[in-house]
Amino acid sequence: MSVAISFRDIVKKYGDTTVIPELSLDIQKGEFFTLLGPSGCGKTTLLRMVAGFNSIEGGALTFNEKKMNDVAPGKRNIGMVFQNYAIFPHLNVAQNVAFGLENRKVTKADQQRRVSEILNTVQIDIYKNRMPKNLSGGQQQRVALARAIVINPDVLLMDEPLSNLDAQLRVDMRNAIKSIQREVGITTVYVTHDQEEAMAVSDRIAVMKSGVIQQVGAPRDIYQRPANLFVATFIGRTNVIDAVLEGDGAGGAAVIIGSNYILTMPALLSEAKPNESVAIKISVRPEEFVLSEDGTGLAGKVVNNVFLGLNTHLIVKLENGQEVEMIQQSASNVVTDIGQRVHLAILSGTINVYDASGERNLNRGSGL
Amino acid sequence: MIGRMRRLDIWSLITFFIFAGYLIFLALPLFMLLIKSFFDGTTGEFSLAYFYKFFSKAYYMNAVWNSLKVTVCVTLLSILVAGPLAYIMTIAKIKGSGTVRILILISSMSAPFIGAYAWILLLGRNGVITNFIFDVFGFRMPDIYGFSGVLLVLTLQLSPLIFMYVSGALKNVDNSLMEAAESMNCTGLRKMWKILVPLITPTLLAGGLLVFMRAFADFGTPMLIGEGFRTVPVLIFNEFISEVGGDDGFAAAISVIVVLFATTVFLLQKFVANRKSYSMSALNPIEPKKLKGAANWAAHLYVYLFTILAMMPQTYVAYTSFQKTSGKIFVDGYSLGSYRAAFSKVGDSIYNTFMMAGITIIIITIAAVLIAYVTVKRKGAVANLLDTFTMLPYIVPGSILGIALLVTFNQEPLVLSGSAVILIIAFVIRRLPYTIRSSAAVLHQVNDSIEEAAISLGASTMRTFFKITVPMMISGVFAGAIISWISIITELSTSIILYTGNTRTMTVAVYTEVVRGNYGVAAALSTMLTVITVVSLLLFFKLSGKKEVTM
Known part of the structure; x- marks a missing residue:
């Protein structure tokens, strides 16, 4: 049985310092929801408020409309997976997993059945009599996950569960976590600072910075239409370029970059009046540059090229001195040696345009 | 980052009780001592007469001067002897170094006054070595009694502490630091002076403080081997105990001065050490290498010589315990007579x-688990105060704590003097810190999330504590309890103040038998103590998996 979680004007303070100022958020039933942000953004604080380990200084936290602010952690029926797994070192795998059931007055027979079921699900049933110190990081991770789900929690909370694993194992485990979550269907709140991991596992993501949610949305929406420059630079790689916007008086707009490159864009959410120029910033992802063969686009010089097999990353120094990154598919037969002069054209259909402060996305249909 | 919910729970209650215990059995007695020192014993009026008397008479100032001289000399000499010893054992391969380390540890665990009496048997006026040298070379060795004797005994007894501290610190020095220095052409003595010494200075200060406090507070050694070389603890004991002219108030006044002095030294050391502390952990520690030629010989000679000297007292005492006695005199031949006499005469001890x-160790174990938990996991003003209380026994010499307890609990409403209870209280307060430290060290390693995991899985606070936290702490608790145990059975300075005919301990019995000249019985008892110590240490190694002890 899983629940919908709602945060209403939640405030977190440590002494006089406000860490989270009036945050509101709704997490749907059965959803895999990720809190993503750089360290210190308040994502773990928020998670621990759901768990009950952090006090709430204002607002309301509800599970299915039931207020949880002052319910003790042990009474919230949550399953939590910790960053360091927090496996009890003196208990073996089966005893670790059974610990939560023992607290719930489940009969011995039932305990055994449920423990072996869940160990099957997370595929560590052959290790059930092992002590934790004889398990690898990935196996410990699975024990932690099994221990959290076996009690049939209303909410599954995971605090950077993969950050202690090797790169390859991290990819394997995040797939495993995703499929297990889908199988059991528990509302899951997941905390990470790794945007790729967040994109891989989540139904929806909330990007946080300094205790404030910057954007909430599906991974694809966040990547393609970041609400502000912070989200654009935090999710994926991007090049931020200064530009000038000129309204054409007919609902369309022209974006002028550098001295002689003009992009025509569909209508933007801008107050620019016809024939008036406004300073803006545009965010161009590396894959949104193409090498132009007819001499249009931004002129520059290749200063570095990194061949990565699937594609080649080029670092191009523009005439104004800015260095930008672009991706050239390896199949392309254009040779780009260091020192070579190139022209970069921009695929104007997908790029994002921001006001000068970078706070507001000017593309129409960009959410917020 | 981690905010803990502040609720009144069972832990608040436990903290309160522990706190109350410390207030009643440590703070109150010390306060009573303070009161006593400022009020005239007969008229009951406020007076500074005791302090005036102490500072105005050369007789007393002489004792202060003696104490300072001994303490400073012992501390410096211990560092000079044991520092190089630890360095040699770290960089050089020494044959049998494992055994050497254990022997040095054992030597440090015995009661100091046993060393004093053993050295009297060896180097005293009628000592075995003294007589041997007179017979062979025909001259009398210089006198061992007085300052030189106290210095010899205490240095040999306490330098193992420096050795263990410095060894521990050197183990945390990363070899790449040495190699980095060498790559910048800083080698040999210069490297040692510029890199190694600064890195271990905080450790030297900490070890030095421990040696300083112990040498300063030691009562048995100057009493036995001092022969008129009066130190402050001897003075306090005489003033307090002596049947003629004993004066509680005056003893209290001296105690207050001593505690103030010790506190000053303690704070000074903390202040200096804090400014010079580094956190180190070595990924690749310094590996001992086999030295060549003369250096190798010198290294071995130094290490073995020290070990032999350190073990000499206990070994010789053990040997004499099997010697035949006639009355108080050792005669040729061997027997178990001394042991039989020990059991029949002082079996009660x-x-x-x-x-x-x-009983003490049971109380210590329980209290240490609770106190370690409160101070590590429940940080706050109260926990900090509790932490300070547990440190107090480091600064208050045992004899002074004994006197303080005695003057406080020899009157209504709580009369404990003469009972076993008062001894147990003293032991608990004095030896609790070892177990607390060792328990807390383990607890520091236990991540908070382990407990949160248990709580999130629905376990209550108490169930989490007993099913999760305590099992994880237990190795540290037992390791600390064994060290506490050893230090209780070898304790003299408090017991000598608090014991009565019914509560005489083995160390008190050894002391009184030595004073009476019953060396056979004393040797048998001392040897039993040594055997218990060694067995306990072996148990400690087995339980903790470690080969060293932190004091």
Whole structure:
């Protein structure tokens, strides 16, 4: 049985310092929801408020409309997976997993059945009599996950569960976590600072910075239409370029970059009046540059090229001195040696345009 | 980052009780001592007469001067002797170094006054070595009694502490630091002076403080081997105990001065050490290498010589315990007569020691688990204060704590003097810190999330504590309890103040037998103590998996 979680004007303070100022958020039933942000953004604080380990200084936290602010952690029926797994070192795998059931007055027979079921699900049933110190990081991770789900929690909370694993194992485990979550269907709140991991596992993501949610949305929406420059630079790689916007008086707009490159864009959410120029910033992802063969686009010089097999990353120094990154598919037969002069054209259909402060996305249909 | 919900729970209650215990049995007695020192014993009026008397008479100032001289010399000499010893054992391969380390540890665990009496048997006026040298070379060795004797005994007894501290610190020095220095052409003595010494300075200060406090507070050694070389603890004991002219108030006044002095030294050391502390952990520690030629010989000679000297007292005492005696004199031949005499004459002291130390260790174990938990996991103003209380026994010498307890609990509403209870209280307060430290060290390693995991899985606070936290702490608790145990059974300075005919301990019995000249019985008892110590240490190594002890 899983629940919908709602945060209403939640405030977190440590002494006089406000860490989270009036945050509101709704997490749907059965959803895999990720809190993503750089360290210190308040994502773990928020998670621990759901768990009950952090006090709430204002607002309301509800599970299915039931207020949880002052319910003790042990009474919230949550399953939590910790960053360091927090496996009890003196208990073996089966005893670790059974610990939560023992607290719930489940009969011995039932305990055994449920423990072996869940160990099957997370595929560590052959290790059930092992002590934790004889398990690898990935196996410990699975024990932690099994221990959290076996009690049939209303909410599954995971605090950077993969950050202690090797790169390859991290990819394997995040797939495993995703499929297990889908199988059991528990509302899951997941905390990470790794945007790729967040994109891989989540139904929806909330990007946080300094205790404030910057954007909430599906991974694809966040990547393609970041609400502000912070989200654009935090999710994926991007090049931020200064530009000038000129309204054409007919609902369309022209974006002028550098001295002689003009992009025509569909209508933007801008107050620019016809024939008036406004300073803006545009965010161009590396894959949104193409090498132009007819001499249009931004002129520059290749200063570095990194061949990565699937594609080649080029670092191009523009005439104004800015260095930008672009991706050239390896199949392309254009040779780009260091020192070579190139022209970069921009695929104007997908790029994002921001006001000068970078706070507001000017593309129409960009959410917020 | 981690905010803990502040609720009144069972832990608040536990903290309160522990706190109350410390207030009643440590703070109150010390306060009573303070009161006593400022009020005239007969008229009951406020007076500074005791302090005036102390500072105005050369007789007393002489004792202060003696104490300072001994303490400073012992501390410096211990560092000079044991520092190089630890360095040699770290960089050089020494044959049998494992055994050497254990022997040095054992030597440090015995009661200092046993060393004093053993050295009297060896180097005293009628000592074995003294006589041997007179017979062979025909000259009399210089006198061992007085300052030189106290210095010899205490240095040999306490330098192992420096050795263990410095060894521990050197183990945390990363070899790449040495290699980095060498790559910048800083080698040999210069490297040692510029890199190694600064890195271990905080450790030297900490070890030095421990040696300083112990040498300063030691009562048995100057009493036995001092022969008129009066130190402050001897003075306090005489003033307090002596049947003629004993004066509680005056003893209290001296105690207050001593505690103030010790506190000053302690704070000074903390202040200096804090400014010079580094956190180190070595990924690749310094590996001992086999030295060549003369250096190798010199290294071995130094290490072995020190070990032999350190073990000499206990070994010789053990040997004499098997010698035949006639009355008080050792005669040719061997027998178990001394042991039989020990059991028949002072068998009650063996029973008392085990009974009181046993009860003490149970209380210590429980209290240490709770206190370690409160101070590590429940940080706050109260926990900090509690932490300070547990440190107090480091600064208050045992004899002074004994006197403080005695003057406080020899009157209504709580009369404990003469009972085993007062001894047990003293032992608990004095020896609790070892177990607390060792328990807290383990607890520091236990991540908070382990407990949160248990709580999030629905376990209550108490169930989490007993099912999760305690099992994880237990190795540290037992390791600390064994060290506490050893230090209880070898304790003299408090017991000598607090014991009565019914509560005599083995160390008190050894002391009184030595004073009476019953060397056979004393040797048998001392040897039993040594055997218990060694067995306990072996148990400690087995339980903790470690080969060293932190004091």
